Amino acid sequence: MNMIMNIRSKNIFSGYQKKWTYDPVSFLIIFLFFVNGVWSASQISKTYDEDTHLEFGLSLLNGNAERPWESVMPISAWNALPKFISAALPNGSVRDILEMHIAARIMSLLFSCGVAYLVFHFSRSLYGLIPAFFSLLLFVFDPNILSHSQLVTTDIYATGALLLTAFSTWRYAQNRNWSNRVLFASSLGFSLVTKFTAMSYIPLFFLILILHDWQRMRNGDRRSGENLRTFHDYVILASLTVVMSVIVLNVAYRFHRSFVPFGEYAFRSEVFDGFQKELPLLNKVPMPVPYAHLQGFDWILAFENSGEGHGYHYFLGELRSGEGFPGYFVVAFLLKEPISSQIIIGLAVILYLLRQDRRSRFWKHEMFLFIPVAFYTIYFNFFYNSQIGIRYYLIIFPLLHIFAGSLFVDWAFLPKRAKLAGALAVGYLVVSTLSYFPYYLPYFNEIIWNRNNAYKYLADSNLDWGQGRDALQKYLIDNPDVSYPTRFVRSGTFVIGANDLVGIKDPAVYAWLRENFEPIDNVAYSYLVFEVTSDSKRELCLNTSYCAGK
DSSP: OOOHHHHHHHHHHHHOOSSOOOOOHHHHHHHHHHHHHHHHHSOOOOOOHHHHHHHHHHHHTOOOOOSSTTTTTTTHHHHHHHHHHTTTTSSSHHHHHHHHHHHHHHHHHHHHHHHHHHHHHHHHHOOOOHHHHHHHHHHHOOHHHHHHHHHSSEEEEEHHHHHHHHHHHHHHHHHHOOHHHHHHHHHHHHHHOOGGGGGGHHHHHHHHHHHHHHHHHHTTOOOOOOHHHHHHHHHHHHHHHHHHHHHHHHHHHHTTTTTBBGGGOOOOSHHHHHHHOOOOOGGSOSSSHHHHHHHHHHHHHHHHHOOTTEEEEETEEEESSSSSOTTHHHHHHHHSSOOHHHHHHHHHHHHHEEEEEEEETTIIIHHHHHHHHHHHHHHHHHHHHSSOOOGGGGGGHHHHHHHHHHTTTTTGSSSSHHHHHHHHHHHHHHHHTTTTHHHHHTOOTTTTTTGGGGTTTTOGGGGSSTTHHHHHHHHHOOOOOOOOOSSOOEEEEEEEEEHHHHTHHHHHHHHHHTOOOOOOOTTTEEEEEEOOOOOHHHHHHSSTTTTTTO
């Protein structure tokens, strides 16, 4: 028995694998992920934001960094690269392909394939080969990951940036050489061009390093001069991060109006406007970052505070203006993350809490996964008002997938029933996810068994982001008797987008339909089909005030 436990302990505490290892099975899984993504992306319509992101990316490549909208980021230049290259090519099939929207989407997928491999490598470094395969499968068959990996938006880039930063922080904590310092600083610099949320990565991961070192020294690493050496390391690391961040931002924005004095900015948010008024000396300081970056961050703060442009927030059938719903993203996760994934993650947490040999690893390994998950869970659920889709919460998903792999650390010692249960869970995950093909964005797990009813729980980019518009047009051509409803009660067969139905923009317009009828079908899971008979219309008019004043 002791020999078996020693073998198990050796497996669990195998430690950091220094070399990146090639595994053909992982590459095959990632290739299938890519094929699935391309196939799906070729069949869905453009979402509402994609053209804006693509145009900004193309504008950057052409030397213009003027910001048209608060959420666009320089990383979109990666998506615009095929179209930019096509402009230099002669007319022909290659140019035509590069100019297609699918080419821009493929760039997101290629990036996401890199994220998938990092999930595999990080999990393998922590837990071993079999756990790494489970982590990878949870990632590549996560419909939320799939849906946003094929869009010309910034969500998957911010997700990958957080994972890269968590990995580089963990790696630096294990081995403090110069290559790991540069990787850490570069990952933080890269994060800044993906999404403004990523600005929080810098203080968060420095705090994680400080906590790691505090615990290490508390547990007995008190060599002579250790505190001074650690402080010296932080000075070097912070300086390198500042330098790398400034370089990355300026290159990404093409040095657009860098070093503009703080006082010459036209700020919208109360935060920066207050700085200008209360700190006059700061107004003379030239900002080392491009004007467009600080301007965009200011816009984000202003819109987050006011809720302007977001319409109503919708959650579990309730609409709110401005203020968000506490716990919104936790509920969204419970409804939109596959049940198999939730079970595996939950069991991994339970086993981790029950076994002391696993808990003892926290300060050396799991803290680099747990602390970001805990921080962003609290932040998004209680302090973030832009509750328009689970995509904002996507950044923690790869960390959860990696930790979920820890459930299978003892794979060689698990009973056959446990192994079979793991395989069946992954099989169920695959079937559940692929059942939504090619429309992964409106995925809801089997808690919402009737897919026509998903709108009763969540809407906005959780369900209807314009990705099904082509399917809707085809449906209307094939069903000429179907039309859009109006704000006035009438009979007929109607089709309506989930966001319009629940009243994201105007709650009153379709209240008569929403509150009195149930959908009989859907189109691409995001458009609902209703049938209003003459008798039901008559009854509605007799018993309600919807028809009054018509």
